[in-house]
Amino acid sequence: MQFIDLGAQYQALKAQINDQIQAVLDDGRYIGGPQIRELEEKLAAFVGRKYCITCANGTDALQIAYMVYGIGEGDAVFSPDITFISSTEPSKMLGATSVFCDVRPDTYNLCPESLERQIQAVLAEGRLTPRAVVAVDILGNPCDYDAIIPICRRYGLILIEDAAQSFGASYKGKRCGAFGQIATTSFFPAKPLGCYGDGGAIFVDDDELEQLIRSICVHGKGPRGKYDNVRIGVNSRLDTIQAAVLLPKFRALVDYEIDARQKVAERYNAALGAHFTTPFVQTGCQSVYAQYAILAKDTETRDRVVAHLTEKKIPNMIYYPTPQHALPVFGSEPSYGERFENANDYCARTLSLPMHPYLDEVQQQTIIDTVLEAL
Numbered sequence: 449m450q451f452i453d454l455g456a457q458y459q460a461l462k463a464q465i466n467d468q469i470q471a472v473l474d475d476g477r478y479i480g481g482p483q484i485r486e487l488e489e490k491l492a493a494f495v496g497r498k499y500c501i502t503c504a505n506g507t508d509a510l511q512i513a514y515m516v517y518g519i520g521e522g523d524a525v526f527s528p529d530i531t532f533i534s535s536t537e538p539s540k541m542l543g544a545t546s547v548f549c550d551v552r553p554d555t556y557n558l559c560p561e562s563l564e565r566q567i568q569a570v571l572a573e574g575r576l577t578p579r580a581v582v583a584v585d586i587l588g589n590p591c592d593y594d595a596i597i598p599i600c601r602r603y604g605l606i607l608i609e610d611a612a613q614s615f616g617a618s619y620k621g622k623r624c625g626a627f628g629q630i631a632t633t634s635f636f637p638a639k640p641l642g643c644y645g646d647g648g649a650i651f652v653d654d655d656e657l658e659q660l661i662r663s664i665c666v667h668g669k670g671p672r673g674k675y676d677n678v679r680i681g682v683n684s685r686l687d688t689i690q691a692a693v694l695l696p697k698f699r700a701l702v703d704y705e706i707d708a709r710q711k712v713a714e715r716y717n718a719a720l721g722a723h724f725t726t727p728f729v730q731t732g733c734q735s736v737y738a739q740y741a742i743l744a745k746d747t748e749t750r751d752r753v754v755a756h757l758t759e760k761k762i763p764n765m766i767y768y769p770t771p772q773h774a775l776p777v778f779g780s781e782p783s784y785g786e787r788f789e790n791a792n793d794y795c796a797r798t799l800s801l802p803m804h805p806y807l808d809e810v811q812q813q814t815i816i817d818t819v820l821e822a823l
């Protein structure tokens with residue numbers, strides 16, 4: 449059994465993926481081939497943005513988003529305490545300071561009240577300038593944008609949506625990737641839309657921003673091309689072969705994988721809801737369940753379930769064992785008295801079960817029975 453069965457997906461899409469890759473090999477445009485623009489146009493239209501700019505991975509996408517706004521020394525970037533380090537790594541890399549916020553107890557996403565408290569604490573201290581908020585749609589579940597957007601407006605902060613886990617999810621009629629001045633995603637193989645290597649993308653609506661991002665992605669190229677460098681940039685591109693893999697996978701995601709993920713989640717919810725806290729999705733929203741995470745009643749129970757699953761060879765993971773504020777690398781970031789109660793509680797009790805659109809009912813029942821046996 450696989451935690452995320454990419455092999456089953458490949459079998460389902462093999463002919464299309466092979467044909468697309470073959471077309472790139474025959475054409476020979478390994479960098480910047482026509483499949484790149486085709487993909488960018490399709491993804492932008494799906495998300496409801498004017499532009500999609502592909503790049504080398506989701507971490508670069510975030511770093512480029514920070515660079516576009518010149519975030520650096522003296523700036524405070526607010527982010528949720530539960531995320532993968534990519535959301536906050538660029539902050540430290542560029543000399544800014546990450547200010548972590550607690551998460552909501554139900555969705556584990558950025559808590560708007562904690563965000564506002566942290567902004568006010570930074571303002572009161574007067575040492576850092578509040579600049580940006582990175583809202584992460586954790587586990588594929590959209591953030592509380594109706595609460596977060598007005599806070600960003602009130603304090604004049606840039607909103608960056610980290611949709612690495614939520615491509616295909618939606619919030620009140622809008623797709624994830626459509627929120628904030630700039631949004632980013634990842635095509636790491638295990639993400640809801642993954643390629644066969646590394647890949648990422650940035651979504652914006654603003655014409656100047658699009659130009660600036662395309663420049664940063666290619667060594668700060670100027671109007672006369674890549675030997676006309678006008679700023680410091682990076683080398684961050686999606687390979688044409690990865691676009692070729694993504695085109696049929698994107699079709700499958702839209703046509704049936706998003707729905708299949710809902711069905712798998714519903715079966716888990718029904719079978720495990722009496723014993724575990726199952727995922728909470730806000731009204732009018734849809735998660736893509738990048739991970740299907742449940743909370744046991746305490747750490748001891750979680751650890752017992754994990755040990756039993758592992759013994760029975762059922763793949764399982766903990767996303768994430770450590771909240772950001774407790775990572776050694778962030779030891780010196782200021783906490784402003786925030787106690788991160790929800791984030792600590794989440795990490796102490798969470799575990800993730802196999803989740804992918806090709807998980808059949810028989811396999812899923814085995815997983816469910818094994819989880820319940822452990823109790």
Ligand SMILES: *Cc1c(COP(=O)(O)O)cnc(C)c1O
Pocket residue numbers: 505506507508531532534535584610612613633634635636646647648
């Ligand atoms: C995976 C992930 C990223 C980074 O993506 P890569 O393509 O692996 O660099 C960023 N943010 C979150 C929340 C992620 O889960």
